[in-house]
Amino acid sequence: MNKIGDKVKDPQTIIKDVKIGIDQIQRQVGVIETEKKALQEKVIELENRSRRANIHLVGFPEGSEGEDPEGFIQQWFLEAFGTEQLSTSFLVERAHRIPSKRFPPGSLPRAILVKMVNTRDRDTIMKNKRTLPPLEYNRNRIELYPDYSKATQMKRREFGEVKKRMAVAGIKYSLLYPSKMRIVFKDQVFFFSHLKDVGDWLDIRGIGN
Numbered sequence: 001m002n003k004i005g006d007k008v009k010d011p012q013t014i015i016k017d018v019k020i021g022i023d024q025i026q027r028q029v030g031v032i033e034t035e036k037k038a039l040q041e042k043v044i045e046l047e048n049r050s051r052r053a054n055i056h057l058v059g060f061p062e063g064s065e066g067e068d069p070e071g072f073i074q075q076w077f078l079e080a081f082g083t084e085q086l087s088t089s090f091l092v093e094r095a096h097r098i099p100s101k102r103f104p105p106g107s108l109p110r111a112i113l114v115k116m117v118n119t120r121d122r123d124t125i126m127k128n129k130r131t132l133p134p135l136e137y138n139r140n141r142i143e144l145y146p147d148y149s150k151a152t153q154m155k156r157r158e159f160g161e162v163k164k165r166m167a168v169a170g171i172k173y174s175l176l177y178p179s180k181m182r183i184v185f186k187d188q189v190f191f192f193s194h195l196k197d198v199g200d201w202l203d204i205r206g207i208g209n
Contacts, residue, residue: 047149048178053093053119054147055126057112059140062102065112069095073114077125080135080142085128091117113147148178155179162198165208 057073065072074092083090094115103110116122126146129135135142148156156179166173172184181192183201192198202208 044149044151045178048152051147051149053116053122055114055116055122056098056145056147057114057142058109058145059142060109060112060137061140062097062109064137065095065097069097069112073112076137080132081125081128085124086121087118087124089118090121093117146177152178158195159198162195162202162208165202169207171207 070092073095074090077092078086078090092114095112097110098113099110126144129144135144156175159175159179159181162181163173163175166183174182176182176191179193181198183190183192183198185205190201192201
Protein backbone atom coordinates (compact mmCIF):
# COMPACT_ATOMS: atom_id res chain seq x y z
CA MET A 1 0.00 0.00 0.00
CA ASN A 2 2.82 2.36 0.77
CA LYS A 3 4.27 1.81 -2.68
CA ILE A 4 0.92 2.60 -4.28
CA GLY A 5 0.48 5.66 -2.10
CA ASP A 6 3.92 6.92 -3.04
CA LYS A 7 2.90 6.92 -6.71
CA VAL A 8 -0.26 9.00 -6.09
CA LYS A 9 0.56 12.73 -6.02
CA ASP A 10 -0.85 15.04 -3.43
CA PRO A 11 -3.78 17.12 -4.88
CA GLN A 12 -1.96 20.35 -4.04
CA THR A 13 1.07 19.15 -5.98
CA ILE A 14 -1.11 18.30 -8.97
CA ILE A 15 -2.73 21.75 -8.89
CA LYS A 16 0.69 23.37 -8.67
CA ASP A 17 1.96 21.36 -11.65
CA VAL A 18 -1.13 22.30 -13.68
CA LYS A 19 -0.65 25.99 -12.90
CA ILE A 20 3.01 25.77 -13.94
CA GLY A 21 1.94 24.11 -17.19
CA ILE A 22 -0.68 26.80 -17.86
CA ASP A 23 1.86 29.57 -17.19
CA GLN A 24 4.28 27.98 -19.66
CA ILE A 25 1.57 27.71 -22.32
CA GLN A 26 0.51 31.34 -21.79
CA ARG A 27 4.11 32.49 -22.18
CA GLN A 28 4.45 30.46 -25.36
CA VAL A 29 1.20 31.92 -26.71
CA GLY A 30 2.48 35.42 -25.91
CA VAL A 31 5.68 34.75 -27.83
CA ILE A 32 3.72 33.37 -30.78
CA GLU A 33 1.38 36.40 -30.80
CA THR A 34 4.36 38.77 -30.74
CA GLU A 35 6.03 36.93 -33.61
CA LYS A 36 2.73 36.85 -35.53
CA LYS A 37 2.29 40.62 -35.15
CA ALA A 38 5.87 41.27 -36.26
CA LEU A 39 5.35 39.02 -39.29
CA GLN A 40 2.09 40.78 -40.21
CA GLU A 41 3.79 44.17 -39.98
CA LYS A 42 6.61 42.88 -42.19
CA VAL A 43 4.13 41.65 -44.79
CA ILE A 44 2.35 45.03 -44.76
CA GLU A 45 5.68 46.84 -45.14
CA LEU A 46 6.67 44.64 -48.08
CA GLU A 47 3.30 45.24 -49.75
CA ASN A 48 3.68 48.99 -49.31
CA ARG A 49 7.16 48.84 -50.82
CA SER A 50 5.79 46.96 -53.83
CA ARG A 51 3.34 49.87 -54.33
CA ARG A 52 6.04 52.51 -53.84
CA ALA A 53 6.01 53.70 -57.46
CA ASN A 54 2.20 53.79 -57.77
CA ILE A 55 -0.22 56.71 -57.86
CA HIS A 56 -4.02 56.73 -57.82
CA LEU A 57 -5.54 59.26 -60.24
CA VAL A 58 -9.15 60.24 -59.60
CA GLY A 59 -11.33 62.35 -61.89
CA PHE A 60 -10.54 61.31 -65.47
CA PRO A 61 -13.80 60.66 -67.36
CA GLU A 62 -14.37 57.06 -68.35
CA GLY A 63 -12.76 56.27 -71.71
CA SER A 64 -10.63 59.43 -71.82
CA GLU A 65 -7.46 57.27 -71.80
CA GLY A 66 -8.47 55.56 -75.05
CA GLU A 67 -6.60 52.45 -76.17
CA ASP A 68 -3.25 53.61 -74.79
CA PRO A 69 -3.70 54.47 -71.11
CA GLU A 70 0.05 54.51 -70.42
CA GLY A 71 0.75 56.97 -73.23
CA PHE A 72 -2.25 59.11 -72.30
CA ILE A 73 -1.29 59.39 -68.61
CA GLN A 74 2.37 59.96 -69.41
CA GLN A 75 1.51 62.87 -71.69
CA TRP A 76 -0.83 64.35 -69.08
CA PHE A 77 1.89 64.21 -66.43
CA LEU A 78 4.36 65.93 -68.76
CA GLU A 79 1.88 68.70 -69.51
CA ALA A 80 0.77 69.10 -65.89
CA PHE A 81 4.20 69.05 -64.24
CA GLY A 82 6.57 70.04 -67.04
CA THR A 83 9.56 68.15 -68.37
CA GLU A 84 11.95 70.20 -66.22
CA GLN A 85 10.51 68.66 -63.02
CA LEU A 86 10.64 65.05 -64.19
CA SER A 87 13.64 62.87 -64.98
CA THR A 88 14.86 62.30 -68.54
CA SER A 89 13.88 58.65 -68.10
CA PHE A 90 10.33 59.49 -67.03
CA LEU A 91 8.03 56.68 -68.12
CA VAL A 92 4.66 55.26 -67.12
CA GLU A 93 5.05 51.49 -66.91
CA ARG A 94 1.39 50.59 -66.42
CA ALA A 95 -1.97 52.34 -66.14
CA HIS A 96 -5.41 50.79 -65.74
CA ARG A 97 -8.81 51.48 -64.24
CA ILE A 98 -9.74 50.06 -60.84
CA PRO A 99 -11.87 48.14 -60.32
CA SER A 100 -11.81 46.48 -63.73
CA LYS A 101 -15.63 46.36 -63.92
CA ARG A 102 -17.33 49.62 -64.91
CA PHE A 103 -19.63 51.36 -62.46
CA PRO A 104 -23.35 51.78 -63.33
CA PRO A 105 -24.25 54.70 -65.65
CA GLY A 106 -24.25 58.05 -63.86
CA SER A 107 -21.62 56.96 -61.32
CA LEU A 108 -18.35 58.75 -60.74
CA PRO A 109 -15.52 57.54 -62.99
CA ARG A 110 -13.25 54.81 -61.71
CA ALA A 111 -9.79 55.70 -60.51
CA ILE A 112 -6.73 55.00 -62.64
CA LEU A 113 -3.85 53.16 -60.98
CA VAL A 114 -0.51 54.23 -62.41
CA LYS A 115 2.87 52.57 -61.91
CA MET A 116 6.01 54.59 -62.68
CA VAL A 117 9.27 53.12 -63.88
CA ASN A 118 11.21 55.58 -61.73
CA THR A 119 10.19 55.87 -58.07
CA ARG A 120 11.83 59.31 -57.84
CA ASP A 121 9.47 60.63 -60.51
CA ARG A 122 6.56 59.39 -58.42
CA ASP A 123 7.96 61.20 -55.36
CA THR A 124 8.52 64.39 -57.37
CA ILE A 125 4.94 64.36 -58.63
CA MET A 126 3.43 63.75 -55.19
CA LYS A 127 5.59 66.48 -53.66
CA ASN A 128 5.16 69.13 -56.33
CA LYS A 129 1.39 68.71 -56.68
CA ARG A 130 1.05 70.72 -53.46
CA THR A 131 2.66 73.79 -55.05
CA LEU A 132 0.64 73.72 -58.28
CA PRO A 133 -2.83 75.09 -59.01
CA PRO A 134 -5.63 72.49 -58.93
CA LEU A 135 -4.88 69.83 -61.55
CA GLU A 136 -7.42 69.37 -64.35
CA TYR A 137 -8.22 67.52 -67.52
CA ASN A 138 -10.83 69.06 -69.82
CA ARG A 139 -12.22 71.04 -66.85
CA ASN A 140 -12.41 67.91 -64.69
CA ARG A 141 -10.64 68.20 -61.34
CA ILE A 142 -7.94 65.54 -61.00
CA GLU A 143 -6.80 64.29 -57.60
CA LEU A 144 -3.62 62.30 -56.90
CA TYR A 145 -3.26 59.83 -54.03
CA PRO A 146 -0.51 57.45 -52.91
CA ASP A 147 -1.11 53.72 -53.19
CA TYR A 148 -0.92 51.86 -49.86
CA SER A 149 -1.86 48.41 -48.63
CA LYS A 150 -5.42 48.01 -47.34
CA ALA A 151 -4.17 47.75 -43.75
CA THR A 152 -2.21 51.00 -44.06
CA GLN A 153 -5.13 52.80 -45.71
CA MET A 154 -7.41 51.80 -42.83
CA LYS A 155 -4.83 52.98 -40.30
CA ARG A 156 -4.51 56.35 -42.02
CA ARG A 157 -8.29 56.80 -42.29
CA GLU A 158 -8.52 56.58 -38.50
CA PHE A 159 -7.03 60.09 -38.32
CA GLY A 160 -9.90 61.56 -40.36
CA GLU A 161 -11.78 63.13 -37.47
CA VAL A 162 -8.74 64.75 -35.83
CA LYS A 163 -7.69 66.08 -39.23
CA LYS A 164 -11.04 67.85 -39.50
CA ARG A 165 -10.59 69.34 -36.02
CA MET A 166 -7.16 70.68 -36.92
CA ALA A 167 -8.32 72.01 -40.29
CA VAL A 168 -11.13 73.97 -38.60
CA ALA A 169 -8.65 75.35 -36.06
CA GLY A 170 -6.16 76.29 -38.79
CA ILE A 171 -3.44 74.02 -37.44
CA LYS A 172 -0.82 72.81 -39.91
CA TYR A 173 -0.43 69.06 -40.05
CA SER A 174 0.63 66.25 -42.34
CA LEU A 175 0.15 62.50 -42.25
CA LEU A 176 3.52 60.86 -42.76
CA TYR A 177 4.22 57.34 -43.96
CA PRO A 178 2.94 54.93 -42.90
CA SER A 179 0.56 56.51 -40.37
CA LYS A 180 2.38 59.09 -38.25
CA MET A 181 0.82 62.50 -37.61
CA ARG A 182 3.05 65.57 -37.78
CA ILE A 183 1.65 68.76 -36.23
CA VAL A 184 3.13 72.26 -36.30
CA PHE A 185 1.77 74.38 -33.46
CA LYS A 186 3.18 77.67 -32.14
CA ASP A 187 6.55 77.12 -33.83
CA GLN A 188 6.82 73.63 -32.34
CA VAL A 189 6.65 70.30 -34.15
CA PHE A 190 4.86 67.31 -32.62
CA PHE A 191 4.77 63.71 -33.85
CA PHE A 192 2.14 61.11 -32.97
CA SER A 193 1.88 57.45 -33.96
CA HIS A 194 -1.45 56.76 -32.28
CA LEU A 195 -4.85 58.35 -32.84
CA LYS A 196 -5.64 58.54 -29.11
CA ASP A 197 -2.48 60.55 -28.46
CA VAL A 198 -3.50 63.12 -31.08
CA GLY A 199 -6.99 63.35 -29.62
CA ASP A 200 -5.63 63.82 -26.09
CA TRP A 201 -3.23 66.52 -27.34
CA LEU A 202 -6.10 68.42 -28.96
CA ASP A 203 -8.38 68.00 -25.94
CA ILE A 204 -5.78 69.34 -23.50
CA ARG A 205 -5.52 72.50 -25.60
CA GLY A 206 -9.25 72.76 -26.16
CA ILE A 207 -8.86 72.56 -29.92
CA GLY A 208 -11.84 71.62 -32.05
CA ASN A 209 -14.10 70.62 -29.15
